[in-house]
Amino acid sequence: MKIHEYQAKDLFRKAQVPVLQGFVAKTPEEAKAAFEKLGGPIAVVKAQVHAGGRGKGTVIEVPTQRGVQLVKSGDEAAAVAKNLINNQLVTIQTGPSGSKVNQVFVEEGCKIARELYLAVVVDRGSSMPLLMVSSEGGMDIEKVAEESPEKILKESFDPAYGLQGFQVRKLCKKLGISGDTAKHADFFMKKICKLFVDLDCSMVEINPLVITADNTLIALDGKVTFDDNAMFRHADLKLLRDLNEEEPAETRAGNTGLSYVKLEGNIGCLVNGAGLAMATMDIIKHHGGAPANFLDVGGGANTQQVTEAFRIILSDPNVKAILVNIFGGIARCTTIAQAIIEASKEVGFTVPLVVRLEGTEVNEGKKMLKDSGLAIISADDLTDAAKKVVASIA
Amino acid sequence: MSILVNRETRVICQGITGKAGAFHTKGCKEYGTKMVGGVTPGKSGETVEGLPVFDTVEEAVKQTGANASMIFVPPAFTADAILEAIDAGIGVICAITEGVPVIDMVHVYDKVRRSNSILIGPNCPGVITPGECKIGIMPGYIHNVGKVGIMSRSGTLTYEAVWQTSSLNLGQSTCVGLGGDPIVGTSYIDLFKRYQDDDQTEVILMIGEIGGDAEEQAAAYVKSHVTKPVAAFIAGRTAPPGKRMGHAGAIITGGKGTAAEKVAALEAAGIVVSQSPADMGKAVVEAIRRGK
Numbered sequence: 164m165k166i167h168e169y170q171a172k173d174l175f176r177k178a179q180v181p182v183l184q185g186f187v188a189k190t191p192e193e194a195k196a197a198f199e200k201l202g203g204p205i206a207v208v209k210a211q212v213h214a215g216g217r218g219k220g221t222v223i224e225v226p227t228q229r230g231v232q233l234v235k236s237g238d239e240a241a242a243v244a245k246n247l248i249n250n251q252l253v254t255i256q257t258g259p260s261g262s263k264v265n266q267v268f269v270e271e272g273c274k275i276a277r278e279l280y281l282a283v284v285v286d287r288g289s290s291m292p293l294l295m296v297s298s299e300g301g302m303d304i305e306k307v308a309e310e311s312p313e314k315i316l317k318e319s320f321d322p323a324y325g326l327q328g329f330q331v332r333k334l335c336k337k338l339g340i341s342g343d344t345a346k347h348a349d350f351f352m353k354k355i356c357k358l359f360v361d362l363d364c365s366m367v368e369i370n371p372l373v374i375t376a377d378n379t380l381i382a383l384d385g386k387v388t389f390d391d392n393a394m395f396r397h398a399d400l401k402l403l404r405d406l407n408e409e410e411p412a413e414t415r416a417g418n419t420g421l422s423y424v425k426l427e428g429n430i431g432c433l434v435n436g437a438g439l440a441m442a443t444m445d446i447i448k449h450h451g452g453a454p455a456n457f458l459d460v461g462g463g464a465n466t467q468q469v470t471e472a473f474r475i476i477l478s479d480p481n482v483k484a485i486l487v488n489i490f491g492g493i494a495r496c497t498t499i500a501q502a503i504i505e506a507s508k509e510v511g512f513t514v515p516l517v518v519r520l521e522g523t524e525v526n527e528g529k530k531m532l533k534d535s536g537l538a539i540i541s542a543d544d545l546t547d548a549a550k551k552v553v554a555s556i557a
Numbered sequence: 558m559s560i561l562v563n564r565e566t567r568v569i570c571q572g573i574t575g576k577a578g579a580f581h582t583k584g585c586k587e588y589g590t591k592m593v594g595g596v597t598p599g600k601s602g603e604t605v606e607g608l609p610v611f612d613t614v615e616e617a618v619k620q621t622g623a624n625a626s627m628i629f630v631p632p633a634f635t636a637d638a639i640l641e642a643i644d645a646g647i648g649v650i651c652a653i654t655e656g657v658p659v660i661d662m663v664h665v666y667d668k669v670r671r672s673n674s675i676l677i678g679p680n681c682p683g684v685i686t687p688g689e690c691k692i693g694i695m696p697g698y699i700h701n702v703g704k705v706g707i708m709s710r711s712g713t714l715t716y717e718a719v720w721q722t723s724s725l726n727l728g729q730s731t732c733v734g735l736g737g738d739p740i741v742g743t744s745y746i747d748l749f750k751r752y753q754d755d756d757q758t759e760v761i762l763m764i765g766e767i768g769g770d771a772e773e774q775a776a777a778y779v780k781s782h783v784t785k786p787v788a789a790f791i792a793g794r795t796a797p798p799g800k801r802m803g804h805a806g807a808i809i810t811g812g813k814g815t816a817a818e819k820v821a822a823l824e825a826a827g828i829v830v831s832q833s834p835a836d837m838g839k840a841v842v843e844a845i846r847r848g849k
Contacts, residue, residue: 256799285659285660285663285739285740287739287740287769287770287771288769288770288774290662290663290666290667290740291663292660292663321663321667322660322663322664323664360660363658363659363660365659390658390659390660392632392656392657392658392659393658393659393660393661395632395633396633396658422803424800424801424802426795426797434713435713436711436712436713436714436803437711437737437766437802437803437804437807438709438710438711438712438713438714438715438737438764438766438792438804438807439711439713439714439716439717439792439834440802440803441711441714441766441767441792441793441795441796441802441803441807442714442717442790442792442834443834444793444795444796445792445793445794445795445816445833445834446833446834446835447795448794448795449832449833454795457796457800457802457803459803490713490716490717490720491696492682492694492695492696492712492713492716493694493696521717521720522696522699522716522720523696544835545717545833545834545835546833546835549835
């Protein structure tokens with residue numbers, strides 16, 4: 164689960180991670196009031212969307228407007244807010260249609276001496292949380308990682324004991340940070356690593372992490388993603404979810420216990436198991452087609468879930484055919500066959516449907532489909548299924 | 558022989574009184590697995606499928622001589638259950654449970670690596686030595702006794718591979734589902750070591766997926782340490798970056814963990830890589846033909 168920058172900064176503040184003062188604004192008037200409340204000569208107005216790359220992003224309706232802008236008056240803050248709110252911001256992470264801006268964050272300015280990059284993730288190699296820091300703050304960090312990986316410094320830490328002092332000293336030495344700034348860095352980095360563990364994050368990214376003219380460290384940005392599996396123990400964090408930022412079909416699938424990811428192609432896929440679902444997408448592509456989605460109905464799929472899965476797939480106007488690929492293990496082929504029959508009554512298939520069943524109760528399942536009289540193209544194996552579904556829309 | 562489990566393995570189920578625990582205990586027992594009991598705190602004295610239920614794993618081990626466990630407890634209690642199994646000296650622990658918080662697994666991973674136990678999973682189908690012992694949720698009947706060692710991060714894709722090899726009359730030595738989470742107890746490399754030392758296993762099939770660099774590390778290991786033929790498949794060639802494909806582990810981040818990178822690393826290690834998921838069985842046959 165992702166959250167907005169202003170929400171991340173609230174959490175930072177509670178965890179004693181230094182941030183600047185700022186206010187959320189949903190209207191130009193609120194943005195102006197926020198500027199005046201901050202009382203400084205400058206402020207920064209920042210579009211609040213989950214996607215990164217806002218600073219270089221542009222607004223579709225007002226092409227000259229970027230997603231982040233420095234302002235020097237309340238009126239200017241209001242004008243920028245007007246350009247952003249209710250408009251579509253396109254960044255490298257949003258895709259061409261952009262992401263709708265519902266609110267902006269108006270934040271005080273500060274004197275920046277240096278910009279760093281900081282992130283915490285769970286590293287699969289060491290099976291430990293990993294702090295990454297780089298002197299190349301404010302830059303496209305993926306480019307840094309690719310071109311000069313030695314500029315990304317890494318320290319893994321045990322969540323039970325947290326980041327240790329010597330680890331911060333190592334990092335500071337390599338970053339050329341000393342004196343009071345190093346003391347601030349020790350405080351900052353230990354706190355952010357603690358927050359990562361305490362809140363069950365899967366990623367915390369601060370780009371840039373700035374060193375100010377008076378040698379303190381401040382999180383100028385904040386991107387936080389939580390581990391969905393741990394949300395059962397964070398009722399307070401669940402409230403931070405913003406459904407406006409999610410693909411509606413993906414939210415709907417999640418509510419039914421399905422795993423769905425929308426893609427750009429035109430062949431809808433309904434599969435049991437994540438690995439087999441990925442492999443099904445792959446084989447469609449291998450035979451010249453393009454998958455419209457990833458959809459895993461899971462191991463214990465019931466009729467209701469499968470019917471909802473069909474509804475979600477068919478709600479995508481790009482879908483021209485559907486491939487069902489089930490390897491029955493715990494999920495029985497008869498259950499899936501029954502669900503297909505019921506879904507066809509309820510949803511009605513307007514596009515060709517290719518079904519490949521294998522595994523538990525396969526013969527009974529195939530017979531049920533045959534006896535149903537539905538116009539189903541049945542397939543014997545993966546290759547056969549992929550070829551038939553691609554041919555059905557050729 | 559086989560790896561990890563065989564007809565002598567004595568298995569308990571943690572969470573045996575739950576719906577899934579009871580259902581799969583029955584399935585494993587019917588397959589021929591030596592199920593000897595189960596554990597649910599507060600339910601000692603009850604029986605499930607004719608097996609005794611105990612309050613603690615320690616007690617279950619003492620009374621039944623169990624040396625393997627199948628875990629079906631809910632995600633919030635899975636770390637606790639695994640740690641209890643380690644504490645009781647269980648040799649092979651299979652955590653089937655899906656949805657365990659990653660931070661919990663950081664603690665568990667550290668503990669299990671410093672113990673004599675082996676953890677398979679979490680979020681996995683389990684482990685099976687055909688004809689001898691099935692611990693987990695896989696459909697037993699698709700397996701045949703044979704010579705292919707199969708390991709995978711995905712459940713149903715493993716069934717697909719088993720099906721293909723069975724259809725080619727190859728059969729399997731032991732099949733292991735490693736689990737789809739970012740942190741799991743056992744790596745491909747751990748199992749390559751065991752398959753390499755196992756007489757029954759003549760060829761190894763590794764099924765990977767996008768995300769992380771476990772497949773690349775395995776490829777490097779195979780190049781220098783494995784003398785048996787190896788075949789592989791990587792799922793997720795068409796997955797877009799930044800989107801999580803069902804498994805918590807299957808996500809391409811920062812341009813790393815793509816299928817293309819993994820396939821290149823595997824091929825460079827002399828591994829036969831199946832281009833299509835329909836050809837995993839054929840890739841195994843090709844690996845045998847080429848030898849090593």
